[in-house]
Ligand SMILES: Nc1nc2c(ncn2[C@@H]2O[C@H](COP(=O)(O)OP(=O)(O)O)[C@@H](O)[C@H]2O)c(=O)[nH]1
């Protein structure tokens with residue numbers, strides 16, 4: 001019956017010219033980079049930004065990236081050091097090796113050289129300060145807070161390739177919301193692997209969330225639909241929808257994500273309120289290529305960068321905003337539910353360079 005309902009809904013949706021959910025998502029994206037300075041607009045609410053950020057935790061999680069940067073930069077930013085070609089080359093090498101990306105690094109190096117020539121940068125200490133400010137600058141104007149629906153439930157859809165860390169990141173988000181006193185429902189939308197449903201179920205039990213699941217092989221759009229029905233009936237605050245990361249072809253995967261998104265928006269206006277793409281930080285620049293592909297297929301509202309702890313390629317975050325114009329909203333710093341942090345650009349850059 002649910003299947004027929006969904007088929008019916010999808011049929012109607014295809015005939016319509018205007019797509020309210022997409023228009024809303026576009027609007028959200030525009031708003032995200034608007035000059036609102038990250039302040040919640042009227043009628044909307046967000047989780048507090050201060051919670052879920054810890055500089056110590058970040059420093060520990062970023063140890064590998066930090067030590068790679070240090071390998072090049074140790075001692076060079078000391079007081080009294082002059083800025084010479086050697087120092088600039090080491091900065092460049094450090095950022096490339098931390099996987100910031102060639103283009104963003106080239107742009108940044110041009111900027112640094114100009115600032116040296118114009119006298120804005122006078123010594124190594126000045127160079128470091130300039131570098132940090134310039135990096136922080138590129139995150140300004142992005143809305144890093146989660147977009148919470150003024151009327152619950154807030155619906156968050158998760159996308160990403162297999163193994164990127166989707167299910168674990170869902171557990172982390174669930175843990176965070178539960179800690180904040182919210183009622184959380186997880187939807188086991190990765191119906192392709194039996195283990196995927198079980199894995200989510202174990203996490204739901206651990207973090208104190210509820211779960212909606214169907215059998216392996218079921219239609220993920222039907223799971224999503226049932227989850228929203230249940231969420232409304234049970235008065236849940238947040239629904240997080242897991243999805244599969246691999247189908248027979250890329251086009252199949254993208255079509256399926258689109259279908260799930262449509263079903264969500266049909267059941268609850270403006271849902272999903274967030275579409276978070278989970279990327280594996282250990283893949284460095286590949287994560288950026290992946291983000292570009294997903295962005296072409298669905299409106300991504302934010303990135304959850306998982307596995308930052310396991311990589312020296314943490315610099316990928318620095319080039320990410322430049323390259324894909326989607327804000328990183330969360331980072332994963334370990335395999336446990338509590339190893340989640342909101343992405344705080346200031347803290348992140350301080351943690352990398354101090
Ligand atoms: N070190 C570390 N491992 C992670 C993190 N996030 C996920 N993982 C691991 O990555 C693997 C794949 O994660 P999973 O959530 O199953 O990915 P999915 O296939 O996208 O759902 C698992 O072994 C997780 O424990 C993280 O932030 N740090």
Ligand SMILES: [Mg+2]
Pocket residue numbers: 166167168190196
């Ligand atoms: Mg999974």
